[in-house]
Amino acid sequence: MARLLPYQKEWIEDKSPVKFWEKSRRIGASWADAADSALVAALSKEEGGMSTYYLSYNKDMTKQYVADTADWAKKYNLVAGEVEEIVLADAERDVTIYQVRFASGFVVQGLSSNPSNLRSKQGRVRIDEAAFVEDLGELLKAALALTMWGGDVAVISTHNGEESEFNQYIQDIRAGKLDYTLHRTDFDEALHAGLFKAICGVKGDAWEQAAESAWREKTIARYGDGASEELFCVPSKSGGAWLTRNLIESCMSPELPVITWEPPAVDFVDWPLDIAHSEVEDWCEAELAPLLMRLSQGCRHYFGEDFGRTGDLSVFTPLIENDDLSLVTPFLVELRNAPFRTQEQILAYMVDRLPNFSGGALDARGNGQSLAEFARQRYGADFIAEVMLSQTWYREQMPPLKAQFEDRTLLIPKTSAVLEDLRGIKMQKGIPKPPESSTKGKDGQRHCDSAVSIALALFARNTIEVDVEWRFATAGGGAARRMMTSF
Structure with missing residues (x-):
C-alpha cells in the first residue's frame, strides 16, 4: 500500500456498495x-474474500487489469497463479476472458461489457471506462444484482460527452437521487498528490518541480481541445441552457409574488439614518408583513441570499419545507441599489419573522461578506452559512436544485425575470453556473440573481442541521430607533 497515492488509497478504503470515480486519464x-x-481475492470466504469481475469495452484493458492484479499478488506475496487466457465457444463468435486464480479459490476475471456475462455470478464488479461501454444502464443493472449477496460495484471512467449515461449518473449522484459515493480526481489534483513523483520513481529519474511543470504543460498541449474532458473531468459539448423553459414553468405559480425595493430618491444613501430607517420600516410593514403573517407556524423555514449593490440585485429567498418535504418559496424580495444598512434592515425584518427559522445561506463574496457577517452575528454561526461561491460550489450544489425541478418538488414565483434568471444558468466546462457578465433585462441589470438565491436557500435546507430552535428576542418598543441614533 506504500506505493499508492492518497486518492488511490481513498478509493480502496471506500467500502460503499456502489461507488463512482470520474477521473483524468x-x-x-x-x-x-x-x-x-x-x-480481496486472497482472503477466505470467512474473512470476506470474493471474486472480482472486471468489465470494459476494450479487450486490451481487461487483459491489463488482470495482469496488474497478478503483479500485485506477487508484490503482496499472495498465493496466486499466472494470468490465464480462456476461450469460450459462443454461437456467434468465440469469447476470450482473462483470469488469475488465487489459493482461496476466488478469481479476478476480465470480461467483455456484455451484461449477460454477470449472470449467476457472485462477488465484486468493476466497470472501467464506463462512459464508453455500449449500454451502461443495462450493465449496471446486472451488476447491482451482485450487491444483494454482499458484493460491491465500482464504476470508473473519464468523461465521454455531456449526454453520456456515465455523466447522467454523475449528475444524479450529485443531486442526491442515488445513494452512491462519488470520487473525482482531475489531472492537477493527481499531480498535487504526487503522480509525477511516482512516475519519476518508476523511471528512475530525480523529481524536480521545473520538470513536473514542463511535463504538465506538454501533456495538456498533447490533448489539445480535448484536454478539458480527458484530463480535467469536464464532459464535452457544454454550453447549452441548463434548465428548459417547460421544466421551470412547471414549477412556477403566479400566486407567489416578487417584491421589489428601490431607493425612494436618488440621494437616499445620504438621508439621516433615523429617517431612512423609518422609511424602510414602513415599506417592510406594508409589503412584507402581510406575506410573513400568512406563513405556517408548523413548518421549517430557511432562506438564501445573493448579494448585489449598485449593479446586480440582492435577492432574498425564504423557503418553506412542508410536511411532505416539498418546498415553496412563498415570495422573493429583490433589492436594487440598496445601501448596506438597508439590506441589513430588510433581511433582519424578514428572517426575524420566519416561523421555526432553521437556517440561511448568504453569498459572502466581495461586499456580500458584510451582509453575511451581519446575519451570522445576529442569528449565530450554527444557523448561517457564509458561502464563497465558486466553480466547486456550483458543481456540487446546482444538481440538487435541478433535481427539485425534475421531481416537481419546488414551487417558485412565476415571473419572466425569475424565468430568465434560471434559464441564464449555463453549462460551462461541465459546470452549471451563471455567465461571467451580467445581462440587461426589462427591469435593469441582472446576473441570474434569483436563481443563485434559490440555490442558496436549498443549500441551507440541505446542509444546516440545528436541534435548537432559533428565537428572536425583542429589546422593546423604540429600542431599535434609539440604538440607531448616533450610529
Whole structure:
C-alpha cells in the first residue's frame, strides 16, 4: 500500500456498495483498484474474500487489469497463479476472458461489457471506462444484482460527452437521487498528490518541480481541445441552457409574488439614518408583513441570499419545507441599489419573522461578506452559512436544485425575470453556473440573481442541521430607533 497515492488509497478504503470515480486519464485508477482486487481475492470466504469481475469495452484493458492484479499478488506475496487466457465457444463468435486464480479459490476475471456475462455470478464488479461501454444502464443493472449477496460495484471512467449515461449518473449522484459515493480526481489534483513523483520513481529519474511543470504543460498541449474532458473531468459539448423553459414553468405559480425595493430618491444613501430607517420600516410593514403573517407556524423555514449593490440585485429567498418535504418559496424580495444598512434592515425584518427559522445561506463574496457577517452575528454561526461561491460550489450544489425541478418538488414565483434568471444558468466546462457578465433585462441589470438565491436557500435546507430552535428576542418598543441614533 506504500506505493499508492492518497486518492488511490481513498478509493480502496471506500467500502460503499456502489461507488463512482470520474477521473483524468492515466492517473493509476484501474491499477490501484487491481491492488484491492488482489487482496480481496486472497482472503477466505470467512474473512470476506470474493471474486472480482472486471468489465470494459476494450479487450486490451481487461487483459491489463488482470495482469496488474497478478503483479500485485506477487508484490503482496499472495498465493496466486499466472494470468490465464480462456476461450469460450459462443454461437456467434468465440469469447476470450482473462483470469488469475488465487489459493482461496476466488478469481479476478476480465470480461467483455456484455451484461449477460454477470449472470449467476457472485462477488465484486468493476466497470472501467464506463462512459464508453455500449449500454451502461443495462450493465449496471446486472451488476447491482451482485450487491444483494454482499458484493460491491465500482464504476470508473473519464468523461465521454455531456449526454453520456456515465455523466447522467454523475449528475444524479450529485443531486442526491442515488445513494452512491462519488470520487473525482482531475489531472492537477493527481499531480498535487504526487503522480509525477511516482512516475519519476518508476523511471528512475530525480523529481524536480521545473520538470513536473514542463511535463504538465506538454501533456495538456498533447490533448489539445480535448484536454478539458480527458484530463480535467469536464464532459464535452457544454454550453447549452441548463434548465428548459417547460421544466421551470412547471414549477412556477403566479400566486407567489416578487417584491421589489428601490431607493425612494436618488440621494437616499445620504438621508439621516433615523429617517431612512423609518422609511424602510414602513415599506417592510406594508409589503412584507402581510406575506410573513400568512406563513405556517408548523413548518421549517430557511432562506438564501445573493448579494448585489449598485449593479446586480440582492435577492432574498425564504423557503418553506412542508410536511411532505416539498418546498415553496412563498415570495422573493429583490433589492436594487440598496445601501448596506438597508439590506441589513430588510433581511433582519424578514428572517426575524420566519416561523421555526432553521437556517440561511448568504453569498459572502466581495461586499456580500458584510451582509453575511451581519446575519451570522445576529442569528449565530450554527444557523448561517457564509458561502464563497465558486466553480466547486456550483458543481456540487446546482444538481440538487435541478433535481427539485425534475421531481416537481419546488414551487417558485412565476415571473419572466425569475424565468430568465434560471434559464441564464449555463453549462460551462461541465459546470452549471451563471455567465461571467451580467445581462440587461426589462427591469435593469441582472446576473441570474434569483436563481443563485434559490440555490442558496436549498443549500441551507440541505446542509444546516440545528436541534435548537432559533428565537428572536425583542429589546422593546423604540429600542431599535434609539440604538440607531448616533450610529
